Amino acid sequence: MRRLVGFLSLFALFAGGLTVGTAVTASATTTCNGFIQNQTIVGNLYVPGTYCELQNVTIKGSVTAQPGSALILDAPVHITGNLTAYNMNFSNCSTSSRGIVQIDGSIIVNGGAFQICDNWKVLGSVNISSLFSGPFVSSECDGECGLDPDGVQIGGSFTLQNNSDKTGQMLGWTVGGSGFINNNGGGNLDISNSTFGSYLTCSGNTTGFTGTGDNSHSQAGPNKNGFVGQCAGLGGGGSPG
Structure with a gap:
C-alpha cells in the first residue's frame, strides 16, 4: 500500500x-x-x-x-x-x-x-x-x-497561489465564496462539475485550465459567467494558457 x-x-x-x-x-x-x-x-x-x-x-x-x-x-x-x-x-x-x-x-x-x-x-x-x-x-x-480529490466542500473562499505545481483535478467541488488560483507552476488543472458562490479568477499560472459543467453565481468575466482570466473558458471547455 x-x-x-x-x-x-x-x-x-x-x-x-x-x-x-x-x-x-x-x-x-x-x-x-x-x-x-x-x-x-x-x-x-x-x-x-x-x-x-x-x-x-x-x-x-x-x-x-x-x-x-x-x-x-x-x-x-x-x-x-x-x-x-x-x-x-x-x-x-x-x-x-x-x-x-x-x-x-x-x-x-x-x-x-x-x-x-x-x-x-x-x-x-x-x-x-x-x-x-x-x-x-x-x-x-x-x-x-494523483489523488484528484472530488466532492470537496468549502463554505468560504478558496485560494491557491504561489505553489510550485497545480497539476490535477478538482471534480465536483462546491465553494461558497470566490476562488483565486494565481501564480502557480506545474501542469494543467482540470476543474469540472464544480460550483462557486461567487467568481473564480485565475492569473499568472504557467499553464491554463480545462473543465466542463462548472457554475458560478457571478456575472464577472468576459462571458459574464463568473470565470475570469485563465479560467474564462471553464464551464464550456478549456481556457487559454
Whole structure:
C-alpha cells in the first residue's frame, strides 16, 4: 500500500524521537508525537515538527503543525477549529466509509507539503500557498501519482497561489465564496462539475485550465459567467494558457 511505504520512510526520518501512539497533554493543548486513534481531544492539538497521524479523532479546538511536521489525516477526523500548517515535510490523508475529514474553521497552509482528499468539508475558507508540490497529488510519490480529490466542500473562499505545481483535478467541488488560483507552476488543472458562490479568477499560472459543467453565481468575466482570466473558458471547455 502506498501509504505504508510512506510510513516506513517517515519512521526512518523521525527515528530520533518518535513515539508511536503518544499524545502529551499540557494544559489545554495536546502535543502529537505519533499515532492517535479513536479519541476525542478537548483543546488544541500541536504538532511540533514530528510525525502525527490521526484516525477516527475529534479535536475540539484547532490544529497547528510546525515546520518539519508530517501530518496524516485518516477519516473520520473532525476539527472544530482551524487547521494551520507551516512548511510541513509530509502530508497525507485517506477516505473512509465511516466518515469524512471535516474542519469547522478554516485551513491556512504556507509552504512545504499539503494534501487534500475526497469529500473534505471545510466550513470556513481554504488558503494554500507556497507548496513545493501541488495539493492534488501525493507527496509520497514525488508528484507522480494523483489523488484528484472530488466532492470537496468549502463554505468560504478558496485560494491557491504561489505553489510550485497545480497539476490535477478538482471534480465536483462546491465553494461558497470566490476562488483565486494565481501564480502557480506545474501542469494543467482540470476543474469540472464544480460550483462557486461567487467568481473564480485565475492569473499568472504557467499553464491554463480545462473543465466542463462548472457554475458560478457571478456575472464577472468576459462571458459574464463568473470565470475570469485563465479560467474564462471553464464551464464550456478549456481556457487559454
